[in-house]
Amino acid sequence: MIKQQTLQIQTRGRGTYEITRQVEQIVHESAARNGLCHLFIQHTSASLILCENADPSVRDDLEVFMARLIPDGDPTFEHIQEGPDDMPAHLRSILTNMDLTLPISNGRCALGTWQGIFLWEHRTHPHQRQVIITIQGD
Amino acid sequence: MIKQQTLQIQTRGRGTYEITRQVEQIVHESAARNGLCHLFIQHTSASLILCENADPSVRDDLEVFMARLIPDGDPTFEHIQEGPDDMPAHLRSILTNMDLTLPISNGRCALGTWQGIFLWEHRTHPHQRQVIITIQGD
Amino acid sequence: MIKQQTLQIQTRGRGTYEITRQVEQIVHESAARNGLCHLFIQHTSASLILCENADPSVRDDLEVFMARLIPDGDPTFEHIQEGPDDMPAHLRSILTNMDLTLPISNGRCALGTWQGIFLWEHRTHPHQRQVIITIQGD
Numbered sequence: 001m002i003k004q005q006t007l008q009i010q011t012r013g014r015g016t017y018e019i020t021r022q023v024e025q026i027v028h029e030s031a032a033r034n035g036l037c038h039l040f041i042q043h044t045s046a047s048l049i050l051c052e053n054a055d056p057s058v059r060d061d062l063e064v065f066m067a068r069l070i071p072d073g074d075p076t077f078e079h080i081q082e083g084p085d086d087m088p089a090h091l092r093s094i095l096t097n098m099d100l101t102l103p104i105s106n107g108r109c110a111l112g113t114w115q116g117i118f119l120w121e122h123r124t125h126p127h128q129r130q131v132i133i134t135i136q137g138d
Numbered sequence: 139m140i141k142q143q144t145l146q147i148q149t150r151g152r153g154t155y156e157i158t159r160q161v162e163q164i165v166h167e168s169a170a171r172n173g174l175c176h177l178f179i180q181h182t183s184a185s186l187i188l189c190e191n192a193d194p195s196v197r198d199d200l201e202v203f204m205a206r207l208i209p210d211g212d213p214t215f216e217h218i219q220e221g222p223d224d225m226p227a228h229l230r231s232i233l234t235n236m237d238l239t240l241p242i243s244n245g246r247c248a249l250g251t252w253q254g255i256f257l258w259e260h261r262t263h264p265h266q267r268q269v270i271i272t273i274q275g276d
Numbered sequence: 277m278i279k280q281q282t283l284q285i286q287t288r289g290r291g292t293y294e295i296t297r298q299v300e301q302i303v304h305e306s307a308a309r310n311g312l313c314h315l316f317i318q319h320t321s322a323s324l325i326l327c328e329n330a331d332p333s334v335r336d337d338l339e340v341f342m343a344r345l346i347p348d349g350d351p352t353f354e355h356i357q358e359g360p361d362d363m364p365a366h367l368r369s370i371l372t373n374m375d376l377t378l379p380i381s382n383g384r385c386a387l388g389t390w391q392g393i394f395l396w397e398h399r400t401h402p403h404q405r406q407v408i409i410t411i412q413g414d
Contacts, residue, residue, distance in 0.1 A: 040379050042388030044328045050236050052182045057216040061225050078333040098326045101237050103178050103270045112180030132379045188374050190320045195354040199363050241316050241408045250318030
C-alpha cells in the first residue's frame with residue numbers, strides 16, 4: 001500500500017515549526033499499521049529535522065549555532081541575488097536534510113519520547129512550503 | 139513484505155560503535171532478496187552514520203573535528219541542563235543523521251567495500267540506545 | 277514492485293555533477309506511477325545532495341564554504357594516507373548524505389522547481405562512482 005499527500009506549511013520567516021501532529025494525522029488516516037513514512041520538502045532553502053521537542057531553548061541554540069557557522073551576508077558568497085540570507089539558506093538546507101524517513105509501528109510514527117518533527121525555514125521572510133508525505137505499509 | 143525489529147545498543151559514552159554485523163544479521167533473517175533496509179534511532183543525542191571501516195583513525199578524526207566545530211560547554215548555549223555535552227549532542231545528531239536507508243541486493247546490504255554502519259554516541263556518559271530496523275523487499 | 281539498478285558516474289575530481297536526468301530516465305523506465313526512488317552511493321568520500329539547479333554560483337559557494345570548514349591538509353588529521361583531501365572527503369560525505377529518498381508522483385520524481393540531484397565528488401582526483409537506485413511503487 002502506497003499513499004501520498006502534500007502538506008502545506010506557511011512559515012513566518014526563519015525558525016523551526018513543529019509538524020509532528022500533522023504528520024501523525026496523515027499516518028492515522030492512511031490506516032497503515034507497520035511501515036514507513038517518508039517526508040520530502042520541495043525546496044532548497046528550508047529543511048526537515050528531528051529535534052528535541054521539550055525545551056524550546058534547544059531550537060534557539062540551533063539558530064545561534066547556524067548563524068555563527070554560516071553568517072548571513074558573508075562576503076565570500078557570490079550567490080546573493082535574493083539577499084544576505086540566500087546562500088546561507090541553501091547551505092543550512094544541505095547540512096541538514098530535505099528528506100526524512102520514519103518507521104510506522106502499530107499505526108503511529110515510532111518517534112522517541114523527545115523527538116519532534118520540525119520544518120526549518122532558513123529564509124528570513126515568510127514562505128509557503130510544500131512537504132510531500134508518502135506512506136508505505138500494511 | 140515489511141518486517142520490523144528493534145536493536146538495543148549499550149554505549150560506553152561518546153564515540154562510534156559499529157553495528158554492521160547486527161544489521162546484516164537482521165537482513166539475513168528477514169529473507170528479503172532485494173529491497174531496502176531502513177534504520178532509525180529513537181534519540182536526539184546520538185546518530186547513525188556510514189563511515190570508512192578500515193582505519194580507526196578516521197573515526198578519531200571525526201571526533202576531533204566535531205569537538206572543534208561544536209565545543210562542549212560553549213557559553214552561547216542556553217540548553218545546558220544535562221551538562222556541557224547536552225546541546226552539542228543535539229547539534230551533532232542534527233548535522234549527521236537519525237535515519238539511514240540502505241539498499242538490499244541478493245539478500246545483503248549493498249554496502250561499498252569500505253562502508254560500515256556506525257551508531258555515534260554524542261553524550262559523554264554511557265546510554266542505552268534503540269534503533270528500529272524496517273525491512274521492505276521481496 | 278521493487279526495481280534496482282546501478283548508475284556509474286565518472287567524475288573529473290572534486291565538484292558537483294548533476295544526475296537528475298539519469299535518475300529521471302530510470303524512474304521512467306521502471307513504469308512506477310507513485311512511490312519512492314532511493315539513491316545510495318557506495319563510497320565514503322563522495323555524497324549525494326539536492327541543490328539549487330539554476331545558478332551555478334550556488335555550487336561554487338558550496339565548495340568555498342566546505343573548503344573553509346574542513347581545510348585540506350589540516351594538521352590535526354591523522355588519516356592522511358591518501359593525501360591532504362583524504363580525511364576532508366570523509367567528513368564532507370558524513371556532513372552531507374550517502375543516501376537520498378525522493379517521492380515519485382505521476383511517474384516522475386516530485387522535485388521542486390529548483391531542485392536538482394547532484395553527486396558531490398570530494399576527492400581532488402577523478403573517480404568512478406557507483407550509485408544504486410532502488411524504485412518502489414505501483
